[in-house]
Structure formats: C-alpha cells, structure tokens
Amino acid sequence: MTLVVPYPAGGPLDTSARIAAEGASAQLGKITVENKPGAGGGTGADLVAKAPKTANMVLMGAVATHAVNPWLYKSFPYDPIKDFKPLVLVARTPNVLVMNAEQAKRLDINTTTDLVKYLKSHPDQLQYGSGGNGSIGHIAAEMFKSLTNTRMAHHPFQGSSPALKALQAQQVALVFDNLASSLPLIQAGKLKALGVTSLGRDESLPNVPSINDEVQGFNVVTWFGLFAPASLPDADAQRYASAFSSAMQSPAGKEKFKKMGITPEELSLDGFARFVRSEHSKYGFLIKAAKIKIE
Template sequence: MVRPTRRALVLAAGAALAAPARAQAFPSRPMRILVPFAAGGTTDILARAVGERLSVALGQPVVIDNRGGAGGTVAGEAFARSDPDGHTLLVATASLICINKALYARMPFDPDTDFLPVAMLAQQPNVLVVNPRVLPMPTLAELVAHIRAHPGQVNYGSAGTGSQLHLTGEMFRAAVGVDMTHVPYRGSAPAMTDLVAGNVPMMFDGLGTALPQVRGGAIRALGVASTTETAALPGVPPIATVLPGFLSVNWTGLFALRGTPEPVLARIDAETRRALAGPEMTTLFRDRAFDPMPIPRSDLPAFVAAESTRWRDAVTASGARAD
C-alpha cells in the first residue's frame, strides 16, 4: 500500500476547503434580471438603474431581459424555469405577484410557492384624477358626495379590465357605496387621452404617468391612494381621509426563486439596499416620483401575503377574469 506524501495530504486538504468556497462564490457568471414589461417604462427604468449598481457591486455584468406579454406571465414562466442560484432574478409588481393568480384560472407557475421576495425597490401610489371641466368639484369629499347623489351616472376609465387601475376603481366604487360605470381602455395612455378630452370624467392612474397632465393643468388630482401625502403632489390628501382604509399602491420588488441559497439571498438583499441608498437612486426616486420601501427581508413574505389578499378580494368583487 502506497501511503500519500505529506504534500499530497496538504493539497487534498486544501482542495477540500476550496471546494465549498467555490460552491459558495456568487456571482460566478453574468446575471440576468427579467422585467415583465417593455423597455422604457417605469419598471424597466427602475430595474436598469438597480441592475447597473448591482453589476458594479457584484463584479459581474447584469443583463436586463424584457419579456412583456400576458400581464407578466411570459416573464414569470421564463423565471420559474431558471436555476435557483441567484443568477436570474425577477423585477415584478403587484400585478404579476398578487393580481394575476386571482384573474387567471390557470398559470404556468405559482408566485407563492415558486418565487421569494428579496428586496422591495420602490412604490408609487395610484392617484384619482378628474377632468375639471366635467367634474368641477375642488375636493375629494365633494366628489364623493356628488357620486353618491348620482348613483350609476358617473363613469370612470381604466387601463383595461383586470388591470390594477380597474381594480382600484372597483375598490373606490365599493367604498363610495353606489354604482359607477367602468369604461375599459387598451392601456393607460388612451384612457388618459380621453380623460383630458372629457370623454371620460375620472380615472385612477399611476402617479408617475399622471403627473405631467396634472402639473400642466389638463386634469386635477383629488386624492392619492396611499396612507400619507406624497411629496410629488403637495396638498393632495390621501383618499383614506375621506374613505377610511382605502389603499392602492403599485410597488416593485426584486424576487429570487425559492430554493436559492440563503447566503446568496442575503448578499443580493444587502447590495440592493446599498444601491437604493446611493445619491443617484435618490435623484431617480425624486424625478420619477418613487417612494422608498424600507421593509426588512424577513417581513416581506407577510407583506406580499397581505397584498395578495387585498387584490384577490378586489378581483372577486369586480368579477373580472382574464381567461
């Protein structure tokens, strides 16, 4: 029997120690962030800004992969088929994570069991906007009183049946307590065009997309669907001051696949938080009317679960189905 030399033993021990280190090395190759919307939109801009900073911090290229279609299902399915090693991540909104599973009878993945929230990136409240020539009421309380005095006679536009903006309108209708007529459009842009023209009197829109028209005076913002005022619309109250408990916030989060090693999740979380705290991101948040979401990672599953319940109830009340 040939006994190993001392040098061989040392080399073998070194290799044994190095193997776990190599296995734990992250990232070991370029990373990919899937975005369920086309390039140039709000979610894409946020994903690219975060991706650039993660690339610098992690020492690997971060590629943004836009996979629009089917309300985010196309990106979600591609993500679900990737490896749970942290090299592929998903930037997703409440629509993909919380709303779609209530809208669709069947989905090729389950965001509850397949995906894991790693970090919240930003949030924007939805905002109630009106055409002041059609609905001249200067305050939210007066608008609510007008709608209650004219049941079934006030229409509201939306970005389409089952969209977050439609469901927000349905939550508003339920909170006001009288019938309103939903007018669906093929997206937020054509709905806003008709709002400005006076063809539809009111709608909910994302704060970032509504701001130019509000600031230009074409439409009036009467309430934000957040718990507090937003710096982008000083003086515009939360809708909850008139309709208690009303809340509709469009958040964007970074998700990994369930089964991703904990050290990888921890590093992604830490570097993402560091990126969001930088001066460039602070400027982006201000310019795009984003608000930060400093929720600890340990609290994110409960947050997502609560949001899922909120939007499931809104889908059920609206009767909307996507298939």
C-alpha cells in the first residue's frame, strides 16, 4: 500500500500519516508514505482519486483538499465527494484568534466581545492577516465578519509564518492562526489569545474561551483523515478503516499523537463520510458568501 501525503514532509499531516502507517502495517502489510505536494494539496489528492484499482493507494486528505479548495478554483481536477471513500478521521485541531499583545492592551481588547465592540465603533480601521487567499485563516475571518456584522480589510501573506511576523510587528491587527504555531508566542506574552475556533476550549489554552461562546455559530477547525479511491470495495474499506483506527487508538499510537498535541479521533466510514459532506457544504456556503476566489 502507498499512503500519499499531499503536502511536504515534516508537517503534522505527514507525521500523523507515518504514525498511522507504522501501526497499521501489522494488519495491512508494508505501507509506504509518499509526499506529493503541490496545488494546495490538490496534486496528491488527484493522484489518489485517479489511481488504478491495482495501485492500492490511500490519501491523507484534509479540510483543504476535500472541503475548501474545490470551491476556490474555477476548474478543479477531482470531485472530493464522488471520487473518494472516506476511511478514518485522524484529528481535528482548532485555530486561535490572536492579536499583538501590546496593541490589544492599548485598544483595551481582552475578549472577543471587546473586539466586536471595537470593530463596530471603528469600521475598517483594523486589518487582519492570513496565510493567503482561501486559507483557513482567511475563511475564519470572513465567517467572523459575517456573524458579527463587522468590517475589516484583509492582508494575505504567502503562508502563516509571514502573517504572524506581520502581527508581531503590528502591520496587521489580528490573525486566525494554527494553535500549534501561535502557542509559543502566546505563552511568551507576545500575542494575546482572544478565543479558539472550535466549539469547546482546548486543553493547550484552558483559560481561553471558544469564540462560539461569544459569537454563536462560529466553528472552524482544521481536520485531516484517510481516504481511499471510490473504487475500493466496501469490504476492503472496512478492513483498512479498522486497521488504521486500531493503530491510532493503540497506547503507542496515542502516545505519539499526544507528543504532537493531537488526540486521535474515532470517526470512521459512514460517520466520517457524513462529516466530510457537511464540511464540504459548510465551506461552500462560506466561500460563496464571502466571494473568495483563486484564479
């Protein structure tokens, strides 16, 4: 079996894929992890979508490959719903709404509610940064603006790292960023965390509330999971899902994921498929409403 990761080596999806592959190999035989980055994950995902039946490939897909990117591009090479058979949801991780700590103090913004009040009384005066047009940070901010009926301009960067650097330099006022990358800056007191983007709090930031507590309906999480081509027989899908789930939920697997700050999920097959369809529909609505496009 080949497990395709549609992103460069070393990231959380790649590491998670290798943990899952190592653990499942006892039941499924040798599993080779191959990185096929490009087109925001589209290159590797398309490779698996169009794989011949004899190839025995699975994909470490994500919110980008199956829920976001298909709505961003005018022409897209694969159908994220029809071309795949979802196997196992691996993990869901929240983003976090952060401000430069000095600027937040100067503007007297300590909570999401404070931010909303400031934006309503100072429309278009704050600018938010993101890792680029169509990134989760971009979509989260547009969802936030829509739910709170507020206005602020968008400054896209080439990746989340430059966006965080701009935030530290006060070139932008706020960023919806990956929790893992922002956490050291939050702990160092350089960034002020106003809220996490999941429905509940995150154990990494137990004193930071969910944005949904103050802005009802707000829920944006990064997720990733294993997919097979749609042509895979149901019996094989069941076998694959069981093997990967067992690897993730084993004591050794859980310990490895814990070191990454990840708790492995238990959603598989039909439950995971329903989740993917729901996420695909949700982001389609958000992206159309915000008129986000990538040519």
